[in-house]
Amino acid sequence: MHPIFITIIKRLALGLVTLFVVSAIIFSSVTLLPGDFGEAVLGQAATEETVAAFREELGLDKPAVLRYFEWAGAVLKGDLGTSFSGRSASGVDRSRSVAEMIWPRLKNTLFLAGVTALIAVPLAIILGLSAALYRNTWYDRSINATTLTTISMPEFFVAYVLILLLSSLWKAFPSLATVDPGMLLGERLYRIALPAFTLTLIIVAHMMRMTRAAIINLLASPYIEMARLKGASRSEIILKHALPNAWAPIATVVAFNLAYLVVGVVVVEVVFVYPGVGQLMVDSVTSRDIPVVQACALIFAGTYIILNLIADVIGIVTNPRLLHPR
Amino acid sequence: MSIDNEPNVAQSDGSQNTLLDMRNIHIEGFSDEQWHPIIKGVDLALERGQIMGLIGESGAGKSTLGLAAMGFVRAGCRFTQGEVNFDGTDLLKLKDAQKRTLWGTRIAYVAQSAAAAFNPAHRLIDQTIESASRSQLRPDAESRRDAVGLFESLHLPDPANIGQRYPHQVSGGQLQRVMTAMAMSARPDLIIFDEPTTALDVTTQVEVLASMREIVEQHNAAAIYITHDLAVVAQMADIIKVLRFGEEVEQSETRTMLSSPKQAYTRSLWSVRSLEKPEEKGEDIVLSMQNIHAAYGRVQVLHGVTINLPRGKTVAIVGESGSGKSTAARVITGLLPPGKGDVLFNGEALPADLKDRKPEHLRQIQMIYQMADTAMNPRQTVEQIIGRPIELYHDISGAKKAERIAELLNMIELDESFLDRLPAELSGGQKQRICIARALAANPDVIICDEVTSALDQIVQEGILKLLLRLQQEFGISYLFITHDIATVKAISDEIVVMYQGEVVEQGLKSEILNPPHPEYTELLLSSVPEMDPDWLTELLGSRTN
Known part of the structure; x- marks a missing residue:
């Protein structure tokens, strides 16, 4: 074997x-x-x-x-x-039965986490790679500043700001993310748009910054200098020579953030009244x-x-x- | 040669044969918040098919000048003046994207440590043909076939399949040859070899040198060969340029340079190899390894090793990497308890494991390491580094300790202005001296020196070796001197132990080991040590094929 x-x-x-x-x-x-x-x-x-x-x-x-x-x-x-x-x-x-109580809630949580992950993970990696590629330019600095801002704000605050902007002032999305089992996929996606957006803003920063750091950390390696002296362009160096050696730290930080999407979202669930497993757990603790x-x-x-x-x-x-x- | 492909090339000096013409190169580096000159107005001209050796101590600017020949400076450096005319084009006037079209295809680079310069994530063959593939020189399949041919002519084992391996799956010597194949893949006009054999064992170095010379000649490429090893450069170069402090000392044809160097500095480089201590036989054995078997996990490294160290004498352990030299040191110090066998100190068996040894045991055997950099805590001052063993082993503090530290600094030929310095503020030779002082502070009977001079320049090496010899005479310290460098062995040892694959090939007085008759392996090892004779490699290869 x-x-x-x-x-x-x-x-x-x-x-x-x-x-x-x-x-x-x-x-x-x-x-x-x-x-x-x-x-x-x-x-x-x-x-x-x-x-x-x-x-x-x-x-x-x-x-x-x-x-x-x-x-x-x-x-x-x-x-x-x-x-x-x-x-x-x-x-x-x-x-x-406990299973009967948890399962529908868990499905909701996994759905929200899955949708957020599909948006946030590729976005974070692409932003991280491009920030490494154009490091120390205005592009890199503005991405860093923006993501640092979003990660520094409490999640309920991000959620309320989004509700204010995208639900109250510009009535694009519902502020309540109530879903029920009979709903069609499109309707569900529409309902969870704001919580998914909130969570994306919160987790992208960490993943993006770690991706950038993992890549930049490798750029000092002798094999990167060798690649340059073999005529590789900046993008080739990042994608072909640095990224294949950076997957381990990137995977670790992605896993950490995906876990957060399942276990740490109770505040966002409460703000958007989303029937997820986090709320269920808090309720159960209260009622012992x-x-x-x-x-x-x-x-x-x-x-x-x-x-x-x-x-x-x-x-x-x-x-x-x-x-x-x- | 691709003169035909470049019909519009204007030759800078009218000579049809000049490939590279660097003029008045000035390069600065940024450190300590300001720009310092690294290269101060060096000229360098190279004809097609010519090999130039660049030699000098570390910090002389050899690598910087070699990279400058590609129009490249490392991060934190900049060109301030000069031109680099490669085949009639000034590289310094080109944009990065234009230079990239030359790099890897017309000018190739071979780095010092192949193990670090290969990307661990890609197969060797893909890295070998990368430049040729990017420039669309020929179809990739053809480049792969060509690479196999290059592997074959570089005498790599299993040339058809070795390219499918990853860098960690082949040895250092093989990697260095694959890197030469990688440089040759696009048939460049110029190759920069940056100390390509420094990290290799002498036995491996011979093969790599021969393959490199052969392939460069075969394809009539020009090359700049950077090294600090004079004997190596004598085998490779047509002309030699000596650099010091970023300036040219002198340049001439190889044989002239070797036989009659003009400058005093060059002659001093030449003379280092002449240091040789007269051997003395010792009867009183202070330290002895008795039939030691040792293993890392399941990998057996030492197979019944017996080594005796006479009091006040130096025993040099020589052998290539993987022969078990350093493992023997780890067994003696107790870092690696042996599976079988005893370490005797003054006739008494030492506890096998470091944990079971008393402070007195630890004091008696001290160690000095190859990388003085990593052997010192970067946050501690020289005073703290030397003071620690004084307090630990002799329980001396306060004014007496300060006195003793001053005395030790004096012994290693440094003064008290060094007390407050951090390791980062010292040169390589000074760092190694501090490590010696730290070992001396314990008043040891035995010092194990593990490749202590191999990271240093030859002139600095000489200083360290002389210091060690003087300390031996004054204090009667016994040295176990681990090295792969025969010149060092000649300089310092009384007795020599030759190790190969975890076994002792022979032990005896220096004169016995270095003079024939030799066992087969000793013969191979000794004959592989480059000599300052430009015909040495040719003659050696001739004698080996017969």
Whole structure:
């Protein structure tokens, strides 16, 4: 087998171990959350007996270690458990499965993240390469200044400015990004235009600046001078001689920003009232809906691990030293 | 030769044969917030098919002048005066885009470190034909076939397939030859060789030199050959130009230059190689490696190495890269615990691992490295660098420490004005002296010198070697001197150990090893050391084919 597969399998195994450790951390930190779900739902008036019975029904009376292994075992089988919400003191159980609650929200989040990524990643790389190509010109400086401005502003501020400009003053796009499952693709895209634009402004800066830095870092290499002395033009030097050696750092920063699009967008979701998984998680924390919080956190952790794994693999396959060992 | 392709070329000096005519070149470099002159009015004329050797110490402006012949200056440098007439056109009056059409096709460059000058991301064949392909000289398929032919005439192994490899997959000597093929690919009129064999072992250097000379002659190209090694330039060049401080010292035909240099400076360059210490036999063994086997991971590097170092004497370990010289040093210092075997110090076995050694063990064996630059903390002053071992090993501080530092500086022939300097403010030779002082500060019995002079110019080398010899006489220090340079070995050693592929080929007194009869490998190694005779390479190649 090619050694690269062995490396990838090793990384994958390491990713699983990381996920396991993270799941334990998630579980214990959620267990440490102050307050009690039973009391929160049943209210101050509930008797101690009622609360105890309620806790027993949810399994909260068992030791934490046992609960962790029950939960982890179920997750391994694909069962994320049942939400705590929807139950009440009267004994009526309208609770839903966690998967059922998360899945539509996650689809929305992934859709917004995907659309943003399709715009932002190529844009950032092209801007980064052209800034490196025309470095220290007015073009480079203005791109740098603009992206630095957008990254320096809080995201809700960017969002509100865009709403003001593109929704209130010039009624081009809706300020509310409400979507529902029956919507056609074109309509969906129209609805999410402003949040996608906001997120693009926020993540392009980081990716673009790192791309530029990765390329410029390589321009001092002896093989770049050699390429010049072989008659290569500036654009050939950037695209043919520097870029192939810069994919690893670029992939790392892209992965970092894509992960942010999945796990860090709650503020933008709230501003545009977009039904994504970030909002769901915040709501669940407020209502102490432990199974949902745990499932969301696990999904977020998994996203980070998978994206970083992909970045690692890109780093390996674009490095001839690793791809073609001696 | 493509005179026919350039019918409208006006010859600058009327001679039909002048290819390159550089006149009154002035180049400045920007540092410390101001412009400093690097080249101060040098003229250089080269005929078609002629090879000129440019020699001088580092900082003499050799590389800068070589690159200037292409109309190129590095970032932070600029031409202030002069003209570079290449085939009748002043390159300095051309725009970058126009110069690019000449670079790689009519003027080619061969860089010092092939390992760094090849792009790690592309296959060798694609890099070899890049310039020819860009200029659409011929179809790419034809260029590839031509490249295979060049690989073959440069005696590369498996010429048909070696181009499919990536730079990291072939050795340094092979890469340097591929780079020569790359320079030849578009059949340039002029090639600039910038110290192309400096990074190679002597045994490899011979082959590369021979291939380069052969192919340059075959295609009747002109070349500028930059080097600091006189013996190498004697083999390659028709004429030699000596540079110093950005100015020409003298220029003449190679044989004249070697036999009767006019200037005192040139003669001083010539004389460095004459340093030779009389050998002395030592019986009292201070340090001994006994049947050492060592490995990096699963790769076995040393196979039963036994080396004895007599007290107060110098043992030189010679061999090419990969022979295990530096690994032996790592075993002695405890950085690499051996798989089998012992290191004896004054007859007692030292703990194999550095972690288990006592400060006293560490004090007794000190080390000096090849790259003085990277062996010193760039943020520490000379005072801190030398003061540290005094405090660490001898627990001396305050006024006594200052006294001792001054004494050490005096020993290495520097004065107290250096105390507050940072490594970046020192020259290469001064840096190495500070490293020697740091080693001396511990009062060691043994100093391991790992290629300590190979990054230095010959005149500076001589100074360092003389200093080391003097310190040995004064303090009776024993040196284990790792080097690949036979001239250095002659200068400093009492005994010589020849290593090859992790084994000791032979150990003995200098006179025994350097004089015949030799084992086969020692013979190859010794015969590969270039001599100051212009016919040396030709004769050597002749004798090897027989």
